[in-house]
Amino acid sequence: MAEVVLEKAGKTYPGGVRAVEGFDLRIADGEFVVLVGPSGCGKSTTLRMIAGLEEITEGSISIAGAVVNDVHARDRDIAMVFQNYALYPHMTVERNLSFGLMRRRVHRSRLRALLSSDYRTAMREESAAIDLRVSEAARMLGITDLLDRQPRALSGGQRQRVALGRALVRAPQVFLFDEPLSNLDAKLRVEMRTELRVLHRQLNSTMVYVTHDQEEAMTLGDRLVVMNEGVVQQIDAPTRIYSHPVNRFVAGFVGTPSMNFLEGTLDAQGVFATDDSTIELPSELSTGHRGPVVLGVRPGALQPCEEGRGWKCHLAAVEHLGDRVDLVLEHCGMQLVSRVESSRSFQEGATLWVEPKAGEGVHLFERSKEGRTLASA
Incomplete structure (x- = not known):
């Protein structure tokens, strides 16, 4: 896991439109931080800046002590869960979970060793490691019985669990969530946010979560970052923000x-x-x-x-x-x-x-x- 640090990070689009301004935040290793605010406040842009999907125009972003301003998203060792599930409809749940790892391989540093070792043995070891990660993620999310199904046979909550599982098997340094529960009904949202808190305790991972739902933010975050018009308004524990708002x-x-x-x-x-x-x-x-x-x-x-x-x-x-x-x-x-x-x-x-x-x-x-x-x- 890793500490994430944003120092005076900002994003200005062509034409002078400022989406995020002077963003300062230090997210501790293993902390669950929620960015919350109304639509258009810059919270999703900030998350995409951390992910490397949005280029920052000022300041710096560090992950695990390394500045990642110029590091491609695929090389930042992060996993992102979006509002839409983005599952492959023709693949089973098991294949959806393993597909990313099959392409990247579990230990990328071992790929060089394939040239000098027995290829079939190495591939069997890689496949076994992938299977282990998939089964462990399925167990943690309670979807073991769904591994042979395709997405069309799943409910909304089950699809979201699969999307979470796909991030879990990556075992990244940082998990990023962009309004992942927005497509679920009210009852499922309550159930899933409870599961997310339990998952965070089990993994002790660094998690950054974006939502416009302040109730969701209050129940999930160790700390909240309240934003408005691209500017951070307050950073504190949920109870402090509720009882002692700064403005x-x-x-x-x-x-x-x-x-x-x-x-x-x-x-x-x-x-x-x-x-x-x-x-x-x-x-x-x-x-x-x-x-x-x-x-x-x-x-x-x-x-x-x-x-x-x-x-x-x-x-x-x-x-x-x-x-x-x-x-x-x-x-x-x-x-x-x-x-x-x-x-x-x-x-x-x-x-x-x-x-x-x-x-x-x-x-x-x-x-x-x-x-x-x-x-x-």
């Missing part, structure tokens, strides 16, 4: 439902005022901050309260989600969401007062383009 973009992107944002002003007494209401904020949020700000509240931290406190809202919709209920609220032309326990009863169209609960996901942001985080409680 308004990260706060709004990570978490389901999205964070509620209210624009207002904060005075010296710690009172936050919108156009038609005021609310006193806890000292950890208000200390040292005055003037125009944005208050961010996680849906789970926005709770109903007694009349006259907090914000007066119109209850537009009640969304039942089993053990919880999402209340869709309207306040001063803004839509808010409050997440409550399902044991409580609410009537659509009613008036509801809500307030933020400190210590449960309340944040203060600059009212600027960058939206830097000022405080969290």
Whole structure:
């Protein structure tokens, strides 16, 4: 396995279009890092730069201590799994798993030895080594019973396991995943991401994974790299990114439902005022901050309260989600969401007062383009 290092790596296309800018990241040997962000943020371009499928225009990329800027993709000792399975339809699962190795041979350095040793013996040894890798990958992925089938006889989840197996048999230094679960239904995605985590623990391999699904990112990654418009916004553990976002973009992107944002002003007494209401904020949020700000509240931290406190809202919709209920609220032309326990009863169209609960996901942001985080409680 190997450490992957990107130093000021960037990609600018002809015409001056910057896809990735000043990307700095050190991925430890055996770490599972997830690049996450909205469509067009540069995450897949970054992955392709690591793979050697996209030429970088600035900075450097190193794998296992060696700079690979000018190294061809086939010589970087990486394996990549894509969104589409890219299986050979006329081959069995076993042949799909072994085909790449049959072309490359398991130990490329031994090819020279074929000229001076018994050819048939060497080929038998190579074939036996390939068979061993295929059977081991099939066992780990639970597809041993599928080895004689062709792709058309497989479900979507089974095809994705075969695509993973094809990467496994390569035994690369680094695994790269470009939204590999996007074609699966919701239930299968949950199952496959669990299997990926188990696989990572078994292999202890360096893995870099790209997704636009922040829930998928939170459950898979040791660390997340949140990107927007080609720029890294935050790199940290999933729990830290959720509880301590560095700016308004990260706060709004990570978490389901999205964070509620209210624009207002904060005075010296710690009172936050919108156009038609005021609310006193806890000292950890208000200390040292005055003037125009944005208050961010996680849906789970926005709770109903007694009349006259907090914000007066119109209850537009009640969304039942089993053990919880999402209340869709309207306040001063803004839509808010409050997440409550399902044991409580609410009537659509009613008036509801809500307030933020400190210590449960309340944040203060600059009212600027960058939206830097000022405080969290």
